[in-house]
Amino acid sequence: MFKKEKRLSLTKLFLRLSIALIFSLVLISSPNSTILASETINVKDYIKDKFPSVIYNIYLAPLDELDQHEKEFIDVLQNLPEDKQRYYAKEVYNNGFTQELLEKVREEIITEKSSTKVEEKISEKLPTVSEEIEPLPARIGKLSLKEKIAYRFILNEKNTYKYWYNRFLFCGVDLERSRRVISRIKNFYHWCDEWSKEGENLENLAQEALSKENIYTAKYLFHEAAGCFFVGQLPYYIDIRKKNEAQERARENYKRAIELYDEEKRPVRIEIPFRETFIPGFLKLCSQSNRPLIILINSIDSIKEIENHYLGNLLLEAGFNVFAFDGPGQGEIWKNMKLIPDYEKSISTIINWFEENNKYNIDFKKIATYGISLGGYFSFRAAALDKRICCAVVISAPGYSPSFSELKKVKRALLYTTGANSLKEAKSLWGEISIKEVPQLDRPLLLIYGEKDKTIPIEHAYYIMDCAIGEKELKSYPEGKHACSNFLDEVVPYSIDWLRKHLE
Numbered sequence: 399m400f401k402k403e404k405r406l407s408l409t410k411l412f413l414r415l416s417i418a419l420i421f422s423l424v425l426i427s428s429p430n431s432t433i434l435a436s437e438t439i440n441v442k443d444y445i446k447d448k449f450p451s452v453i454y455n456i457y458l459a460p461l462d463e464l465d466q467h468e469k470e471f472i473d474v475l476q477n478l479p480e481d482k483q484r485y486y487a488k489e490v491y492n493n494g495f496t497q498e499l500l501e502k503v504r505e506e507i508i509t510e511k512s513s514t515k516v517e518e519k520i521s522e523k524l525p526t527v528s529e530e531i532e533p534l535p536a537r538i539g540k541l542s543l544k545e546k547i548a549y550r551f552i553l554n555e556k557n558t559y560k561y562w563y564n565r566f567l568f569c570g571v572d573l574e575r576s577r578r579v580i581s582r583i584k585n586f587y588h589w590c591d592e593w594s595k596e597g598e599n600l601e602n603l604a605q606e607a608l609s610k611e612n613i614y615t616a617k618y619l620f621h622e623a624a625g626c627f628f629v630g631q632l633p634y635y636i637d638i639r640k641k642n643e644a645q646e647r648a649r650e651n652y653k654r655a656i657e658l659y660d661e662e663k664r665p666v667r668i669e670i671p672f673r674e675t676f677i678p679g680f681l682k683l684c685s686q687s688n689r690p691l692i693i694l695i696n697s698i699d700s701i702k703e704i705e706n707h708y709l710g711n712l713l714l715e716a717g718f719n720v721f722a723f724d725g726p727g728q729g730e731i732w733k734n735m736k737l738i739p740d741y742e743k744s745i746s747t748i749i750n751w752f753e754e755n756n757k758y759n760i761d762f763k764k765i766a767t768y769g770i771s772l773g774g775y776f777s778f779r780a781a782a783l784d785k786r787i788c789c790a791v792v793i794s795a796p797g798y799s800p801s802f803s804e805l806k807k808v809k810r811a812l813l814y815t816t817g818a819n820s821l822k823e824a825k826s827l828w829g830e831i832s833i834k835e836v837p838q839l840d841r842p843l844l845l846i847y848g849e850k851d852k853t854i855p856i857e858h859a860y861y862i863m864d865c866a867i868g869e870k871e872l873k874s875y876p877e878g879k880h881a882c883s884n885f886l887d888e889v890v891p892y893s894i895d896w897l898r899k900h901l902e
Contacts, residue, residue, distance in 0.1 A: 439464050441472075448476050449483065457487035460494055467500055474503045480803030482506055484855065541636070549586035549636070565883050569704050570625035579626070590640045593630025594647070597623045601651060613658050620655035621707075624648045628704045635810035645701065649730070652703035656680075665707075666758075668721075670751045672744055675734040678702070679723030679748070682714050683758055690764035690788075690901040691752070693745060694722040695773035695780075697881065698737075698811050701729035709768075709890065716894045718901075719760050721748065725776075727815035736817035739828050742780035749786055764788055764901045768893070770881050771795060771854065775833070778843070778862060782836040789842040789900045791893050794854050794881045797833045797861035799825070807853050833865045840868040842900045846889055848878020871896070 441461040445454060461468050475483055486503055541549070552558070559580050566576045579596045583589055604619035624647075631644035656665050665680035680702060692713050694706040706722035713720045724730045725744045727737025745767065753762055767790045769777030774795025781790035805812065805821055818824035843866045847859040859872055873892065875885050882889045 439469070441468075444469065445472060448472065449487075454483075454487055457484075457491040460490055467497065468495055471495065471500045471503060474500075474507055478503065478506055480801055551585075553586040555580055561879065561884065564886055565705075565881075566625070566629055568708055568886055569628055570621050570708060571629060572622065575622070575626075576629075587636065590630045590634045590637065590644055593626050594640075594644050597626035597630065597644070597647060597651070600626060601647075604651075604654070608658075617655050617658040620651045620658070624651035624655065625704060627651065628701065632699060633810075635814055638814070641814075645729070648701065649703055652707070665710075668751075670723075670748055672747050673735070675731060677723050677725065677744055677748060678730045679721055680707075680710075681758065682710050682720040682722075684714060684717055684719050686717060687759045688761045689717055689719055690766065690897075691719045691721060691760050691762065692897065693748060693765065693767050693780075694720060695745070695767060695769035695777050696723075696725060696728050697769075697771035697773045698728075698808065698815055700770075700773070703729075712890060713768075713894060713897075716898060718897070719758070721752075723748065727817075732815070737815040739831070741776045742783055745776065745780040745787075746784045749784065762786070766790065766897055766901060768897075769793070769795065775831075778833060778839060778865075779836050781841060781843075782833075782839045782865075787841070789844075789897070790839070791844045791846075791897065792862065793846045793889065793893075794848065794851055795858065795862070796831065796854050797858040797865070799830045799832065800854070804853065804855075833862050836865075839866040839870075842868055843870040844893060844896045845870070845872045846882055846893065847872070847874050848880060848882045848885070849874055849876045850878060851880045853880040 441458050441464055442455055444464055445458055448454075458472070461472075464472070475486055478486070486499065486506075489499060555577075563573060563576055567573060575596065579592055583592050600619050600623035604616045604623060607619060608616040627644045627648035631641040631648070634641050634644075659665075662685075665682050668679050668681055670677040670679065692710075694702075694710060694713075696702065696706065700706065702722040702724050710720040710722050723744075724732075725737075725741055726735045727741075749762070749765060752758075752760065756762065765787050767777040767780050767787055769775070769791070770793040772795065774792035775797075777790045778792050778795065781787040802821065805825075809821055812821065812824050813819070816824050816827060818827060843862075845859050845862060847854075847856045849856050856874060859874070863870060863872055875882055875888075878885050
């Protein structure tokens, strides 16, 4: 009797569970199902705080209300590197979401995991930094695993150095000399040493030429020596002592070069008081009187004596007066003041000083700012905040806070110039940067960007364009890299013609 009742009880339980299951399936399959409605999520709500940039709100907008596959796509996408996130998000924007796209991002995750395992195996064979070279100061931090791998195996002429040659040319270093030096560099740890050796060799040749009164030769070689020392320290943050020594040698050789100029062509050294220190700069005066002034603003890793010297010469030939300077966190001023968020105030201070010391016969009703990369960001901000600036040239500048992965590409330079101990500290010191913090620019603006720029993607240009209400122009290069360094022969003359049209 007991066994029979037990069987009946189990049968009733089974029937109840079956009915409940069928009812649930009906609800789920119903188009008016409240359960289904609760699972439908708007894409903007779902991706909030998942990606490093607001641009993904635009890229992923076509997904609208997410289904299960689209949610999985976003979850997987979130774990990919920034460049791949951007690539697949753009695919959704341009071509819509497909199951094939989901499969591709799944494969990317598998590839990433495999790559990580390979890196871990390689790291076991790598020497520590102390075995290689004097380590970085604590303020800059230890080399990461990826940096060690890159410095030893990846950074070479085939993968990287060949893309820098154009910039080296703009630093006054002969192309074949660059190739000879780089052929001696076995890995990036020896970068600064080899370039410094070349700088010393040129310095000795210049001194020998000077002793024989070959003035033109000596001047040319001192300039090239300065370029070699500058290139040696340019991307080199492994040993800050060596970096600073090479930079100082670049300044010394530049000084010796310009001492050999005829007096009327020699750049004028100027020191402008700013807060508790001074802004050092060089003024190049046009042969014509009452001409406009172009203020050249360094990129994060530039100094006034090198790239802006050669850019200044081209502007000088076009009939402009030119002032190149080291701002906070750069060149000479670095020891006394690190990079500051309101860097543009140093530019207004420069204009104030020239107005008070107008002995150079400059037309101060016609002033322009010209900046590349971070210098371009300050070029825009300075023009937006100071009505005395008539127009601005901005090349490959950020318009809003770069993502963390984008910042990592310039981590060493950022820590060096800001004096911060980490990217987190640097971001907290600066807050969320945005062009929209300043008034909309109501004067002419030229933007030049490379569409293959992985440091500052072209989306920043669109953002800046929205913040300008005056005459504005965006010139982009489909194959252009950061600062359009692979198109300088087109970028520079175009920007000079643009300045002539708006200042004359």
